[in-house]
Amino acid sequence: MRTQMLAMFVCAGAALGQTGLPDQWSPWLEADTGQPATQFNVSYTGFVWQQEFTVSRPGVLTALQVGTFGNEGEDFTLAIRRGAAPSAGAELFAATITRTTQISLEMHTVDLTGAAIAAAAGEAFVLEARGNGVAPTSVIEILGSTDDPPLYPRPLYYNGSPFQDQNLRIGFKLYIDPDCDADLTGEGDVNTNDFFAFLALYQAQDVRADFAPDGSVNTNDFFAFLAAYQGGC
Numbered sequence: 001m002r003t004q005m006l007a008m009f010v011c012a013g014a015a016l017g018q019t020g021l022p023d024q025w026s027p028w029l030e031a032d033t034g035q036p037a038t039q040f041n042v043s044y045t046g047f048v049w050q051q052e053f054t055v056s057r058p059g060v061l062t063a064l065q066v067g068t069f070g071n072e073g074e075d076f077t078l079a080i081r082r083g084a085a086p087s088a089g090a091e092l093f094a095a096t097i098t099r100t101t102q103i104s105l106e107m108h109t110v111d112l113t114g115a116a117i118a119a120a121a122g123e124a125f126v127l128e129a130r131g132n133g134v135a136p137t138s139v140i141e142i143l144g145s146t147d148d149p150p151l152y153p154r155p156l157y158y159n160g161s162p163f164q165d166q167n168l169r170i171g172f173k174l175y176i177d178p179d180c181d182a183d184l185t186g187e188g189d190v191n192t193n194d195f196f197a198f199l200a201l202y203q204a205q206d207v208r209a210d211f212a213p214d215g216s217v218n219t220n221d222f223f224a225f226l227a228a229y230q231g232g233c
């Protein structure tokens, strides 16, 4: 396996056109972290990474965004399993992710809507990135970050064991279609607690305040939340 650092230059994310609202974010770009992206080899069958994630409130998973580095035509398998890492739970979703560019950072936005994965508040899943036996000279790597403490709280596993460097994480952004958009506290109704929860997220520039999803938190998000708040559940 390789987890070496490699300097690269990336552009800040633009609007992605995904459905749903951002719910979980594990930073992975130099633009996100101020550090070079960490790379996890997903070339070979037998390389199985599991990044645990949770969902903050009830909803259906709609999209997952990850980044890769490598060559055109290289691919790996991205899957989602239910349960905390290490998870041998049911594979709820799996897709082959294929790069279309040569020696560059590439972003992949994966549509999860067809899998109709319903999540409870706080429920744990794993994002599984595994090699699928492409040509031996081929090296495709999924991008992540390292920091102390780690930039995402849930652990990273490699081949069934906690990864040796506990500060490393695979990067991703997870979008969900919440059962109720404005119900940030997740108990099924909309009241002033949700308003204060939004204000706190907004002030912290948390990804969950990105109600007009474009990768940044600003007054457009405030007005989008207000509209959702007035609409109730």
Ligand SMILES: [Ca+2]
Pocket: 182, 183, 184, 185, 186, 187, 188, 189, 190, 191, 193, 194
């Ligand atoms: Ca609520």
Ligand SMILES: [Ca+2]
Pocket: 210, 211, 212, 213, 214, 215, 216, 217, 218, 220, 221
């Ligand atoms: Ca926004």
